[in-house]
Amino acid sequence: MIDNEIRNLLDDLKAKGAEYADVRYHTLDLHEQIHLQDGLMKNYNFQDKKGYGVRVLYKGAWGFFSNEDPKLLKETAAIAMKKAQSAALFMQDSVKLAPKEVYKENFRSNIGEDPFEVNLKDKIELLSNINKRLKHERFTFRGASASFNKRTILFFDTDGSEIEKHTLEVDPYMYAYAKDRDGLTQSRSYLMYQNATPDSTVGLENIRNEEQFSSHPERIKEELLQVLDAPIQEEEVCSLIPGHEMMALQTHETIGHALELDRILGYELSYAGGSHVDLEDFNSLKFGSEKLNAHASGTTLNSPGSVGFDDDGVKGVDVLMIEKGKLKNCITSRQMIMEANQKAGKEIFKESGGACRAQSYNNLPIERMNNINIDSGNDGTLEDIISKTENGLMLETPKSWSIGSNRENFHFACEIGWKIRDGKISHVVRNPTYKGDSLKFWHSLDLVGDSSTWQLQQVFNCGKGQPNQIMHLAHGVPICRFNSIEVGNK
Amino acid sequence: MNKESVIDCLKNIVSGLKSENFHTEVIYRGEKSHLIRAGRNQISLNVGEEGSKFFLNLQKGKRFISGSLTAKDNDHEKVISYAKDLATKIDLMPEVPHLKEPKPLAQGLIVEEADENLKNFDTEVAVKFYEDAFKRFEKDSIELSGAFSAGFYNIAMASTNSPSPSYYEGTDFNTELVLQLLKDDKKELRVSQVGAHITDYRPSKMLDHLQKTMDIKKQTPRKDLPPGEYDVIFHADAFSDMISYMTWVALRGDSWLYQTGMLQKGEHDPGSQVFGENFHLTDNHEDEDVLFHRPFGLNGALKPNFTAFDKGVLKGFYHTNKDTCDKFDIEINNCSQISSYKLHPGNGPASFEEMIKSTTKPTLYIPYIHYMNFTNPAKGEFTGTSRFGTFLIENGKVSHHIYNLRINDSFHSIFNNIDWLSSKLEQVNFSNTYGLRLAGSVACPRYARVNGVKISGSSGTSKS
Secondary structure (H helix, E strand, O other): OHHHHHHHHHHHHHHOOOOEEEEEEEEEEEEEEEEEEOOEEEEEEEEEEEEEEEEEEEOOEEEEEEEOOHHHHHHHHHHHHHHHHHHHHHOOOOOOOOOOOOOEEEEEOOEOOOHHHOOHHHHHHHHHHHHHHOOOOOEEEEEEEEEEEEEEEEEEEOOOOEEEEEEEEEEEEEEEEEEOOOOOEEEEEEEOEEOOOOOOOEOOHHHHOHHHHHOHHHHHHHHHHHHHOOOEOOOEEEEEEEOHHHHHHHHHHHHHHHHEHHHHHOOOOOOOOOOOOOHHHOOOOEOOOOOOOEEEEOOOOOOOOOOOEOOOOOEOOEEEEEEOOEEOOOEOOHHHHHHHHHHHOOOOOOOOOOOEEOOOOOOOOEEOOOEEEEOOOOOOOHHHHHHOOOEEEEEEEEEEEEEOOOOOEEEEEEEEEEEEEOOEEEEEEEOOEEEEEHHHHHHOEEEEOOHHHOEEEEEEEEEEOOOOEEEEEEEEEOOEEEEEEEEOOO | OOHHHHHHHHHHHHHHHOOOOOEEEEEEEEEEEEEEEEEOOEEEEEEEEEEEEEEEEEEEOOEEEEEEEEOOOOOHHHHHHHHHHHHOOHHHOOOOOOOOOOOOOOOOOEEEEOOHHHHOOOOHHHHHHHHHHHHHHHHHOEEEEEEEEEEEEEEEEEEOOEEEEEEEEEEEEEEEEEEEEOOOOOEEEEEEEEEOOHHHOOHHHHHHHHHHHHHHHHHOOEEOOOOEEEEEEEEHHHHHHHHHHHHHHHOEHHHHHOOOOOOOOOOOOOOOEOOOOOOOEEEOOOOOOOOOOOOEOOOOOEOOOEEEEEOOEEOOOEOOOHHHHHHOOOOOOOOOOOOOEEEOOOOEOOOHHHHHHOOOOOEEEEOOEEEEEEEEHHHOEEEEEEOOOEEEEEOOEEEEEEOOEEEEEEHHHHHHOEEEEEOOEEEEEOOEOOOOOEOOEEEEEOEEEEEEEEEEEEOOOOOO
16 A cells, blocks of 8 residues: 555656655664673663655755654655755756666565574573673673664655565674773674675574684683783784774775765765765776775675665666776766766766665665675685785774775774784784775785685674764675784874 | 653553553653755755654563664554563563662653754755855855754653653754865865754854965965874864763763773772863753753753863763663763763963964964774773864964874873863754754863874875
């Protein structure tokens, strides 16, 4: 029934002069979070949301309004139209949308063991077991949590798209805290990676899987104990081997955000900032070394960044952004590629990369990362890369991150570091940090691990935009080595 | 979304659940928000939302559970039904031995400070602001961007042991405008305003200030500075950002009790001198200098008049979370999610001109800090870059404008080395402007001079 109401509404908006309109309706939006700390329930939360947003393009300007009351669909559309009308009062260039294929399709996450179908007691026991195994007399506290998100979203637009998406996400986490030998608090934590192979699924089975999650408490415990008594990391310039979690952060902050087309055009200037990349850099700028190949993919399997279709109704595609170090493409939407091509006076972008997404029904979609992946290379395994490193540092797990307003530089702090000397790990270091200039850093990439080192890291906390929107996505990254990096908190 | 409807709904919910064998706490949050964004010299989005949510905390003996749902403010039956469904899971929860009986919430407090003009905000006001700004600066070859948010929100709560609801409704706006000077090395300038009433909105004041700083930017050469220690004058936008981050890592009871923050037991206990004597920070909703006057927190606790630091001496923490308080046998005493901070002013210069004129030895001026984050929270160490007009002041004049600089310092060092604070306060926005709107601002001296700030680099790129 709601389908017909939405179709009628879109017809009505078109009759009133809308150049384009769409409705995104979250008919199911569940979030469950379980958090145990020191063996006790710290928090259990179950959220049940429903709502919809109406987006209208009128006289070349966007208007958007959302509501949660299904009876107010028409009124909500009228407010969206009014907002477009007022926005149209101050426009220099009308918004134009690139052509797209029209789909009437469903998308479903490849669901294994649906956590919403599993007895709550079983889920609590699963985390309780992790929690127990993290226990140690030196630790001040430790915990394990898991969040599950399940959504059904209808997307209808005036182009004729009718898309239904059913998605599931699983996000478990474990941590432990303790005082180090100087009496200051240190932590070790672990976020689960997702398998992206065709035979793998999204569901509770990933948390049960030893390799992905359930065998890690002992490692985390052991590493935290090593950090507590480790020497402070010295300031120096050396080779850097980011672990998967750090490599994902590095990719996220200095490739992903730097290559959002709305940001490159200047739409994020007043808040998140701009980009050191300009339109004239495409097909000319050497972004990194020859070993760097980076994608914005909407097709990576089992990822929170792959949702079948973006919120423009564009089907997920794989876009090669950086090829052998050269900048070729970026993270794009229907609107921004038209603006960019017009501004550049030439066709830089041929079609939308399907990366226009909104956090929820109450947000307007903007350019968002989907899966910003780095191709694996031919430089062997992690062990091979360590063995080739004379003086280096391997780092893992982001503790904090700060990035320049044009993504031109960065400063990251990590939970743990391993000093490498003469091809071997010599000892653990405490409070490791490193910093650099983005382009110089990617140019220093000299070793890229093989496919055995490639891992899909999930990200559930990417913030962008005003109003701020938190997006879920992932980064498929191999183990890499970078040369001559400044480490230490100078 | 009106007071009577919300209060009736809460009364009906707690009355409908009173006979159940579990305790229920209900928090209602409603909003109507508008947000207009400008980019590339035009309106890039004009969005709004209307909605209401109910947050439920249930406790049965030593077990607890929480949940939330979207529901209209007159739909008590939907909320009751949801609470009963949630309660079916409570027996599956493990017992938490330290859990204590829930205390009553603040009851019967009603505060209405909403401005009807903002409640029914006409988005054309915001559109006109950006259009006027563009007309004024168009000749200077600029790219204009910014965001303007305005809206109404209400918060109410009741529980089965405190059936008389407390209710707050308020409005706020915040606006910012950024200019990028296309023909001047893409230098950036920013101006902003926050207020609780439409009468606080003064667009011409913002545009005049932009004009002033633009003239300086255009007339002074650019300079790159080497890393080192510099004396810095921070604008309130930058200084209040540091205060906000410091309160997060220093004043939350959770971070003190679990020792995850920057204050160390034994060294920084309440009563100890943590910062310099000119650092006096309060959170008092009755203070006329603060913008928003909310007498209770999102946890239902009464908001007392709270002094965080008195002449640099730490006075106490925010104990907000029930689980943590029960575990450490402490009473909930406040709510850190709703605050009205004021850093008390000093005797320093209050106007831009006075501030420049009074600065004789080489000093940096940093108006804004971008992307601040902790590098080592246990020591209060942080980093972030300057943005939107970093100047070098020498001999009472702005001599150069500076590439964005990366600061790498600690809150202990910054707040122990304040040379002076302005005599006038400035309101700085810290609101959640959308999706559970919650207004917030810090009243901060307009300028703060700090000596010996550590700068670790600047923002050149290395395209090849």
